[in-house]
Amino acid sequence: MNTPNSHLTALGLVRSPFPYTPDAGCYFSTPHLDEQLVELEHCVLSRKGFSLLTAEVGMGKSTLVRRLMTDLAAKNVVSALVFNTFLQGPELLAAVLQDFGLEGTGAMSSDIAALNTFLLANHRDGKTCLLIIDDAQNLSASSLELIRLLCNLETDQEKLLQILLAGQPELEEMLSQHSLRQLRSRLVKHSRLYGLTSAEIADYVRFRFESSGSDGSLVLQTDACQLLWRETQGVPRQIHLIMDRCLYGLAARNGNVIDSNLMKEAINDSRVDLVDTPTAAVVRVVPPVRDRRPWLVAAALAGLVATGAALGSRFGGLDAGRAQPQADAVAARAVALNPSLPGTAPAPSPQTVAAQGLFGAGCEPATEQPAGRIVVSQPLAQRTHQLLGARLARLADVCMDTRQGQPWLTWSTPQAGHALNKRLTAARFQIALTEYGSLLPREVDGIWGERSRRALQQFQNELGLSPSGEVDPLSGLLLEKFYVQEQ
Numbered sequence: 348m349n350t351p352n353s354h355l356t357a358l359g360l361v362r363s364p365f366p367y368t369p370d371a372g373c374y375f376s377t378p379h380l381d382e383q384l385v386e387l388e389h390c391v392l393s394r395k396g397f398s399l400l401t402a403e404v405g406m407g408k409s410t411l412v413r414r415l416m417t418d419l420a421a422k423n424v425v426s427a428l429v430f431n432t433f434l435q436g437p438e439l440l441a442a443v444l445q446d447f448g449l450e451g452t453g454a455m456s457s458d459i460a461a462l463n464t465f466l467l468a469n470h471r472d473g474k475t476c477l478l479i480i481d482d483a484q485n486l487s488a489s490s491l492e493l494i495r496l497l498c499n500l501e502t503d504q505e506k507l508l509q510i511l512l513a514g515q516p517e518l519e520e521m522l523s524q525h526s527l528r529q530l531r532s533r534l535v536k537h538s539r540l541y542g543l544t545s546a547e548i549a550d551y552v553r554f555r556f557e558s559s560g561s562d563g564s565l566v567l568q569t570d571a572c573q574l575l576w577r578e579t580q581g582v583p584r585q586i587h588l589i590m591d592r593c594l595y596g597l598a599a600r601n602g603n604v605i606d607s608n609l610m611k612e613a614i615n616d617s618r619v620d621l622v623d624t625p626t627a628a629v630v631r632v633v634p635p636v637r638d639r640r641p642w643l644v645a646a647a648l649a650g651l652v653a654t655g656a657a658l659g660s661r662f663g664g665l666d667a668g669r670a671q672p673q674a675d676a677v678a679a680r681a682v683a684l685n686p687s688l689p690g691t692a693p694a695p696s697p698q699t700v701a702a703q704g705l706f707g708a709g710c711e712p713a714t715e716q717p718a719g720r721i722v723v724s725q726p727l728a729q730r731t732h733q734l735l736g737a738r739l740a741r742l743a744d745v746c747m748d749t750r751q752g753q754p755w756l757t758w759s760t761p762q763a764g765h766a767l768n769k770r771l772t773a774a775r776f777q778i779a780l781t782e783y784g785s786l787l788p789r790e791v792d793g794i795w796g797e798r799s800r801r802a803l804q805q806f807q808n809e810l811g812l813s814p815s816g817e818v819d820p821l822s823g824l825l826l827e828k829f830y831v832q833e834q
Contacts, residue, residue: 354598361560364552364594365587373558374414375551378733380407383538387415387511391477392422395535396506397498399522400513402540405584408513411540412479415511423474430481435490443478443497463500466507477509484514488526495530516784523787539809542581544733548572551583552590564603571610578614589617710746710757723820724757726750730811735825742828760820767795767818776818779830780806 355363383400390398402408416426427446434442440458441451449465451458469476478497480486486494500507512518522531543551552567567575579585592613593605600609710724727736727747732754740747745758767773770793777799780786786802800816807822808814818826 354595355559357598357601358565358594358603359560359562360556360594363591364555364559364561365590367584367587367591373555374410375554377543377547379541380411383540384411384415384418386536387538388418388422390536391415391419391424391475391509391511394475394505394507394509396501396509397494397530397533398509398511398536398538399518399534400511400538400540401516401518403582404515405582406540406542407583408540409481410583412481412511412513416477416479419475419477424477425469425474426477426479428479428481433485435487436493439486439490440493447476459496459500462497463507466500470502470505470507475509476507477511479511479513481513482515483512484518484521486512486521488521488524491521491527491530495527495533498530498533519784520787541734542579543576543583543586544581545573545576545737548576548579548581548586551586555590565597565605566603567605568607570607571605574607574610574614585617589613592616710748710755719762720759721762722757723760724755725821727754727756728811731821732811734810735829738829745824745828756821756824758820758824760823764820765818765823770794773799776803776823776826779826782830783826 352363387398387400400408416428419426427443429439429442429446431442437453437455440455441453444451444458444462447465449461466476494510497508498506498510521527549567549572556565575586575589578589593609596609596613597603597605736754739745739756745756747754747756765772767776773795774791774793777786777791780802781788781791783806785805786799790798803818803822804814804816810825812822
């Protein structure tokens with residue numbers, strides 16, 4: 348008789364390598380995850396107060412939170428975890444007290460006083476108290492105001508309660524509201540989680556096999572791994588879903604190698620098609636971590652056009668006829684920028700790029716550049732290459748090569764730089780930053796000021812660029828190619 352896990356036994360596994368629930372006891376680390384974990388631990392142990400952790404669905408927030416709690420438990424940290432965020436106001440506070448082992452009264456003032464007494468007692472004992480609220484995007488504005496009040500529990504020099512809100516990207520939008528600026532001003536650390544790269548997926552699958560009892564005989568072929576990355580964009584939950592189906596296929600075939608054919612079958616089997624929903628809508632491996640919402644960006648651009656009477660002269664002649672193609676292009680970018688969607692042309696090889704006449708051997712320009720443009724070549728930082736190297740290598744009008752072990756990128760850029768003093772140019776880059784997620788659509792106004800510079804600094808910092816706040820050649824290339832590329 349077949350048992351539910353008989354296929355695992357047939358493959359020499361003692362447990363499922365790809366469970367559907369958080370598995371903090373079998374934690375796979377990447378440099379990015381290690382960095383976020385270390386920084387969050389530092390904020391807690393230094394008693395800095397309020398931190399934020401956001402990521403798309405299935406990216407591993409809950410697993411990281413549990414790993415954080417496990418690590419901090421050995422460092423004299425008392426933690427409370429609240430995950431039922433549909434509790435609001437006094438009920439939420441009662442849940443916080445309960446997880447700290449306290450009994451609430453139901454009255455807000457007395458419960459906060461009881462919590463403060465508890466925090467002071469732990470502080471005198473040299474202990475740090477941490478409150479983690481998971482799925483915090485479900486909190487109401489009044490509950491977020493309660494979080495602000497809890498942030499105020501402090502001594503003369505330190506915060507008594509360390510707070511970490513973990514949630515989906517919608518939480519970022521909530522906190523950006525003007526009414527929550529007091530809470531936002533207390534934020535000392537914002538961690539975002541990104542998906543695994545193709546190389547990390549290969550290591551991750553191998554790690555999961557070994558931790559489940561495999562003797563090394565189970566193999567994920569490189570081309571199958573590439574298919575897995577294109578389908579999931581490195582989202583762990585989606586990887587688990589597809590790899591679990593691969594295991595059933597292996598057992599049925601009495602095999603041990605996951606090839607491209609088996610991977611294609613598993614991918615097709617794992618897709619759940621809803622009415623009028625594209626079958627290949629996936630989360631990207633790199634920022635932005637929130638879903639692209641072209642209608643928001645198109646609306647922002649349309650807002651600029653709608654106010655053309657007031658801004659026309661300052662835009663230098665922007666009219667509806669010129670802006671409409673831009674709005675149409677925004678609506679198409681969600682498909683055009685995703686290389687895994689049906690109908691997308693395969694990535695050109697370096698030989699193909701050279702044959703197109705853009706670059707010769709060694710990334711030397713093979714054709715004369717258009718007037719007003721110059722060729723730029725510079726090394727890529729490790730983080731930039733890790734996050735965007737594969738996508739940059741697919742661009743037909745740039746060239747990537749390796750020099751003394753360092754990846755270099757060569758492309759052409761406007762000789763005079765990007766004219767951010769022109770409203771249309773500034774608006775296009777602002778739209779790019781809304782696509783990335785560091786600027787709100789309503790903040791697209793065609794004026795490149797301090798708010799836009801801060802949004803660009805966030806973009807640059809998270810992609811490994813120098814956070815100058817200025818659209819340098821490489822920042823301009825990344826923004827134009829991935830976020831404002833016109834169709």
